[in-house]
Amino acid sequence: MVLEGVYKVRSIDEVVELLEKYRENAKIIAGGTDIVIALRNEKITPKVLIDISSIDxxxxxxxxxxxxxxxxxxxxxxxxxxxxxxxxxxxxxxxxxxxxxxxxxxxxxxxxxxxxxxxxxxxxxxxxxxxxxxxxxxxxxxxxxxxxxxxxxxxxxxxxxxxxxxxxxxxKPTENRVLSFAKLGLRKALAISRISIATFLELDKKGQVTTIRVASGSLGKYPMRELEVEEFLCGKKLNERTIDEAIKVVQQSMDERLKGRSTLPYKRVAVESMLRESIGDGIKFLDGVRA
Ligand SMILES: Cc1cc2nc3c(=O)[nH]c(=O)nc-3n(C[C@H](O)[C@H](O)[C@H](O)COP(=O)(O)OP(=O)(O)OC[C@H]3O[C@@H](n4cnc5c(N)ncnc54)[C@H](O)[C@@H]3O)c2cc1C
Incomplete structure (x- = not known):
């Protein structure tokens, strides 16, 4: 399909009108950093683009x-x-x-x-x-x-x-809770994340985990919660031993999810430092809050 035109819109109402009119023949363009590549490679061939970059x-x-x-x-x-x-x-x-x-x-x-x-x-x-x-x-x-x-x-x-x-x-999290993130890319610059781990953490006065959420990028078909490791760490004191054990729990989940993938051995190793860094940064921040 040949691209017939680009609508430069200024309101949400205009966008939904156009989406209703053109349905599968329309594609939204925001910053263009992903979609322009897809258009160039003819992965998608919309009739019209709806440029939303001017909607305040x-x-x-x-x-x-x-x-x-x-x-x-x-x-x-x-x-x-x-x-x-x-x-x-x-x-x-x-x-x-x-x-x-x-x-x-x-x-x-x-x-x-x-x-x-x-x-x-x-x-x-x-x-x-x-x-x-x-x-x-x-x-x-x-x-x-x-x-x-x-x-x-x-x-x-x-x-x-x-x-x-x-x-x-x-x-908004209360100040005794912290969100941290670690990413391993292929190259230092322009690296699309090959593995990322985000952690949301709350510790009690004794340093035991009262709330933990862990989410990963590139460890499955889509970004997801790592529920097994959350369950494993909840109520535990975070130290070298529990973090080592937590890494094994994530690796086991990955083994099932990424079975047969050539990247699995590399990701098993890489996830170790990502989880350690993400949780470690969270602990450091909360130690500062509690000090
Ligand atoms: C060199 C390079 C390096 C990159 N590095 C990274 C990186 O390190 N980490 C990373 O996460 N990503 C990276 N990206 C990918 C990309 O920049 C991001 O995914 C970016 O957030 C896409 O946003 P955009 O506004 O450019 O989306 P667009 O390209 O405009 O759109 C992307 C898709 O989302 C749809 N869309 C956009 N906005 C909306 C909306 N509001 N409602 C409905 N649909 C919408 C479009 O129709 C299209 O399908 C990289 C890309 C390039 C080219």
Missing amino acids: ELKSIKDEGEFIKIGAGVTFTKIVESSLFQKNLWGLYKACRLVGSPQIRNKGTIGGNIANGSSAADSIPPLICLGSTITLASKNGKRKVLLEEYYKDKANYGMKEDELLVSIDFK
Whole structure:
């Protein structure tokens, strides 16, 4: 199919009208860092593109008291520069800071990262750890989906051809909880994450785990919670021994999930340092809070 045109739109209403009209013949373009490659390789051949990069409503980060709302059109650079993602939300800052190059971070959006849905998308494991919800809009109205469910069950929760991802929101963690992130890329610059681990952690006064969420990138078909390791670590004191054992738990889950894949031996080794770094950074932060 030949590309007939590009609609440069200024409102969400305009986007949903066009999506309703063109359905599978339309594709949204935000920063273009993923889709332009797909167009060039003729992986997709839409009739029209809907350019959402001028919709102001999609480009803000809002501190709504109990919640933080990030517009789908917010770039990685904007997240890196926001003061909201320092301190105990530092894991999201780090994930965005490690995306590609300055050019990619300036153009690439968090909504594009989520919608493109690569297993290696850097922003997703931290957002899953935070229990994030995404809001999708169509002519029929809006619906909210838990990000974790969105990837797990695309048939029921995935984005439909007439939907626009509008925003991502999550509850602000209290200061005794921390989000951390570790990533191993193939190259230092422009590395698409080959393995990433995000951890959300809370410890009691004795240093025992009261809350833990662990999410991985590139350890399965999509970014996901590592429920077995969460269950293993909950209630335990974090030390060399328990972290070593936790690594074995993740490796066992991977063995089943990635059975027969040529990358499994490499990923088994790499996950070790990623989990250690992610949990270790979390402990260091909380030690500072408790000191
Ligand atoms: C050199 C290079 C390095 C990269 N490095 C990294 C990296 O380190 N980590 C990483 O995670 N990614 C990386 N990427 C991938 C890419 O930059 C990200 O996935 C980025 O977030 C995509 O956002 P975008 O706005 O450019 O999306 P686009 O390319 O505009 O769109 C991507 C897809 O999402 C859809 N879409 C976009 N916005 C919406 C919306 N609001 N609602 C519905 N659908 C939407 C589009 O239709 C398209 O299918 C890299 C890419 C390149 C080219």
